[in-house]
Amino acid sequence: MSRPGRSFYERRSPTVARELLGCRLVRVIDGGRLSGTVVETEAYRGQWDPASHAFRGRTERNAVMFGQAGHAYVYFTMGMHHCLNITTEQEGTAGAVLLRALEPLEGLESMKRNRGPVDLHKIASGPGNLTKALEVDGALNGEDMVRSSELFVEQGKYLGEVGVSTRVGVTAGKTFEWRFYAEGNPFVSKGKPALPSKNP
DNA sequence: TAATGGATGTTCT
DNA sequence: GAACATCCATTAT
Numbered sequence: 001m002s003r004p005g006r007s008f009y010e011r012r013s014p015t016v017a018r019e020l021l022g023c024r025l026v027r028v029i030d031g032g033r034l035s036g037t038v039v040e041t042e043a044y045r046g047q048w049d050p051a052s053h054a055f056r057g058r059t060e061r062n063a064v065m066f067g068q069a070g071h072a073y074v075y076f077t078m079g080m081h082h083c084l085n086i087t088t089e090q091e092g093t094a095g096a097v098l099l100r101a102l103e104p105l106e107g108l109e110s111m112k113r114n115r116g117p118v119d120l121h122k123i124a125s126g127p128g129n130l131t132k133a134l135e136v137d138g139a140l141n142g143e144d145m146v147r148s149s150e151l152f153v154e155q156g157k158y159l160g161e162v163g164v165s166t167r168v169g170v171t172a173g174k175t176f177e178w179r180f181y182a183e184g185n186p187f188v189s190k191g192k193p194a195l196p197s198k199n200p
Numbered sequence: 201t202a203a204t205g206g207a208t209g210t211t212c213t
Numbered sequence: 214g215a216a217c218a219t220c221c222a223t224t225a226t
Contacts, residue, residue, distance in 0.1 A: 042218070044218075053211095053218075056212085059211080060211095061210080061211070075210090077209090077217065077218065078207085078208070078209080078210095078218090078219045078220080079208025079209040079210075079217090079219090080207070080208055080219065080220070081219050081220070083219085100218090126219070126220070127218070127219075128219050129219090167218070168218075168219095169217090169218055169219065170217095171216090171217090202224100202225085202226075203224085203225075204223085205222095205224100206221095207219105207221100209217105210217090211216090211217085212214105212215090213214085213215080
């Protein structure tokens with residue numbers, strides 16, 4: 001299985017996000033492989049994207065988003081969870097793709113141990129659950145996923161129908177439909193409804 | 201089955 | 214001090 005090269009990631013975030021569907025995310029721990037097929041992603045960019053961490057410019061936390069493409073951007077959110085992104089775009093331009101859900105392939109027993117007794121379909125469904133299942137945390141922030149032996153992507157192609165929607169859990173930037181998912185795949189996280197019902 | 205809110209810590213205003 | 218790229222248990226329908 002080959003890996004996408006640097007140039008795969010050095011493109012616009014939404015393009016990379018769509019093409020990551022069907023690829024395999026691999027996490028190596030103590031020589032064992034935990035992996036799964038990417039079934040849900042979200043694209044984030046920089047100054048044009050008000051939902052992005054990089055919208056207000058470079059800070060200590062989001063510096064990785066401005067660097068070379070193909071690196072891991074891991075951040076801690078909501079006091080509880082880590083989220084895993086892969087940086088995109090040309091160096092100097094901010095961009096990243098958030099990995100939201102995997103369909104588990106290898107290391108299922110380890111993932112179950114990491115997550116506790118939950119439904120198989122939910123083991124790596126949702127960005128916080130995904131990082132917990134694969135034991136990804138801040139120590140991997142900045143990791144070069146093109147060269148890393150601990151965390152990387154293997155080439156794959158998704159041939160099914162691609163669903164598109166607004167991004168989950170963001171309050172700004174709703175004009176961009178930059179969430180991509182494998183249509184009908186039970187491992188995709190449902191997220192919040194796109195339009196919460198409000199009384200008039 | 202759908203909606204609500206608490207846990208929890210980092211970042212930015 | 215407020216907001217936040219979340220998750221899940223609890224409550225209401």
